Amino acid sequence: MAQPIRFEQRTRDPRAELVHRLDGAPAEHAEALLSLYEVLQALHDRGVLELLRGALRSGDALVEIAVGEADTPEGIRALRNLTLLAKMLGAIDPVLLADVTRAVPVSLEQARADEARPPGLLKLLRTFLDRDFRRGLAAANDLFIALGRNLTMRDAR
Numbered sequence: 001m002a003q004p005i006r007f008e009q010r011t012r013d014p015r016a017e018l019v020h021r022l023d024g025a026p027a028e029h030a031e032a033l034l035s036l037y038e039v040l041q042a043l044h045d046r047g048v049l050e051l052l053r054g055a056l057r058s059g060d061a062l063v064e065i066a067v068g069e070a071d072t073p074e075g076i077r078a079l080r081n082l083t084l085l086a087k088m089l090g091a092i093d094p095v096l097l098a099d100v101t102r103a104v105p106v107s108l109e110q111a112r113a114d115e116a117r118p119p120g121l122l123k124l125l126r127t128f129l130d131r132d133f134r135r136g137l138a139a140a141n142d143l144f145i146a147l148g149r150n151l152t153m154r155d156a157r
Contacts, residue, residue: 026033043049055062069075089097119127127133 040049070079
């Protein structure tokens, strides 16, 4: 006659599994832990951890101050302006913005170098013959035309 097979279900202890994984973690992630310790030490050395601890302790007071400042007319305007600036930056082609950001330092450095002597009339007239100058002048004109159009539309409302 057949004998029944005894089945004993093992009870699973998730806490014991976690403890076992935690015991092996330092050896498995030693390099990452060392990097983390270096970052923590650097944050401690610079006082960032103390600052964060203080911010956590006075979290409600910080929120009240931020809300109080944001509730002023200047705060509301600043938030609206930041939103508009973010939308404007999002609408600009990054290649075009890169051209502008490369041109500004070069032009400011050139202006500093030419600061000692103002350009003569002949040099100014020669500048108008420069193709790059005319291209930049046309771009500035387009900007001023669009600005004037928007100002007119605002006045019409």
